[in-house]
Amino acid sequence: MTKAVVDALQPGDLAWDADVKGLGIHCQRRDRVYMVKYRSQGRQRWYTIGQHGSPWTPELARREAKRILGLVAEGKDPADKKRKDRSAPTVSALAERFLEEHVATKAKDRTYIEYKRLIERVVMQELGWLKVDEVRSSDIEKLHLKFRATPYQPNRLVALLCKIFNWSGRRGERNPCIGVERFAEQKRRRYLSSAELARLGAALIQAEEEKLTSPYVVAAIRLLVFTGARLTEILTLRRNHVDLERGLLNLSDSKTGAKTVYLNSAAQEVLTTLPRPQDNPFVIPGERMGRHLVNLEKPWRRMRELAQLHDLRLHDLRHSFASIGAGAGLGLPVIGALLGHAQAATTARYAHLAADPLQQVADLIGQRLAAAMNG
Numbered sequence: 280m281t282k283a284v285v286d287a288l289q290p291g292d293l294a295w296d297a298d299v300k301g302l303g304i305h306c307q308r309r310d311r312v313y314m315v316k317y318r319s320q321g322r323q324r325w326y327t328i329g330q331h332g333s334p335w336t337p338e339l340a341r342r343e344a345k346r347i348l349g350l351v352a353e354g355k356d357p358a359d360k361k362r363k364d365r366s367a368p369t370v371s372a373l374a375e376r377f378l379e380e381h382v383a384t385k386a387k388d389r390t391y392i393e394y395k396r397l398i399e400r401v402v403m404q405e406l407g408w409l410k411v412d413e414v415r416s417s418d419i420e421k422l423h424l425k426f427r428a429t430p431y432q433p434n435r436l437v438a439l440l441c442k443i444f445n446w447s448g449r450r451g452e453r454n455p456c457i458g459v460e461r462f463a464e465q466k467r468r469r470y471l472s473s474a475e476l477a478r479l480g481a482a483l484i485q486a487e488e489e490k491l492t493s494p495y496v497v498a499a500i501r502l503l504v505f506t507g508a509r510l511t512e513i514l515t516l517r518r519n520h521v522d523l524e525r526g527l528l529n530l531s532d533s534k535t536g537a538k539t540v541y542l543n544s545a546a547q548e549v550l551t552t553l554p555r556p557q558d559n560p561f562v563i564p565g566e567r568m569g570r571h572l573v574n575l576e577k578p579w580r581r582m583r584e585l586a587q588l589h590d591l592r593l594h595d596l597r598h599s600f601a602s603i604g605a606g607a608g609l610g611l612p613v614i615g616a617l618l619g620h621a622q623a624a625t626t627a628r629y630a631h632l633a634a635d636p637l638q639q640v641a642d643l644i645g646q647r648l649a650a651a652m653n654g
Contacts, residue, residue, distance in 0.1 A: 280298075280302070288306035296341060301316045310331070311330065312327060312330055313335055314326060320356070325358065326347055326357050326361065369409060371402075378398060381446055397436055422436070437461065444456060469591065493578070494553070495563045498549050498562075498563065500596070502516075505543055507596075512538070518555065526543075
């Protein structure tokens with residue numbers, strides 16, 4: 280098979296190479312196409328190498344045919360692999376299927392929203408065009424490093440990609456996310472001091488008196504302080520979940536499943552005095568009829584400015600609830616039960632605060648000893 284032989288072919292002609300058995304070229308109406316014929320598992324297969332011309336010449340086609348036939352000799356089927364590669368989904372298509380077929384049916388709404396955000400803003404933009412089988416650990420590592428300025432996000436991103444590839448069911452293939460080392464994360468521990476709690480309380484009173492925000496916003500923030508509940512638990516709280524007679528919130532669903540929140544007198548007072556619109560089943564109603572308040576961040580930023588607590592997050596109110604309990608000498612299992620922690624390790628972050636009463640006693644003894652020594 281030489282260039283002169285190939286150039287002389289007419290439409291419909293099929294020529295075979297004398298050196299490499301199975302290598303041929305077929306002259307179609309417009310193109311001349313190199314191909315290899317072989318047998319795999321008792322069946323005849325055809326593998327298309329490419330069209331004659333740049334880059335394929337008789338010599339390059341002969342070299343490629345030898346490589347393909349070498350794979351066949353190893354028991355592989357190059358034509359079948361090529362077909363599978365062509366039909367393999369892109370990362371974008373796989374991520375969309377994962378979101379709608381798995382997350383939407385089995386995960387909580389907040390998880391769905393967060394996964395959807397990461398998939399649309401990062402996964403599809405950075406890896407969406409790649410075939411699933413083409414993704415390598417180096418691609419995941421490069422993406423992980425790209426967002427190293429905020430360690431939390433790339434770590435969650437890799438965890439999400441790992442779930443997507445596991446869900447895809449690629450049997451016998453290594454998940455490309457395995458082995459990607461996560462960034463170290465500094466756990467945030469922000470608790471309100473007595474003075475800061477006083478400033479926050481004053482800011483909420485000012486907001487009520489001057490009508491700077493909705494009374495439901497103020498009530499939501501107070502309930503977060505007094506119950507230690509999660510933000511979504513308060514925003515989605517329905518009136519039929521509230522049992523004021525027994526002092527309980529009976530949540531049918533939360534991050535850790537069904538949960539009971541024990542109401543102290545301050546929380547009960549908030550719930551008792553809060554207006555109850557007849558057309559809305561939620562304790563904290565939103566602007567849309569029959570719906571709960573969706574976004575507390577914007578009014579919270581205003582309350583935060585009034586209280587001069589610029590670095591305080593809404594979730595820090597939950598930490599402060601736990602810190603008060605630890606400082607009062609309550610055991611970690613009790614605090615964990617109040618917060619609805621599924622794992623004891625989650626409550627363990629407050630262990631160091633339990634030493635505060637001992638510190639107070641040590642200070643008292645020291646003061647009396649010093650006073651005695653000073654006459």
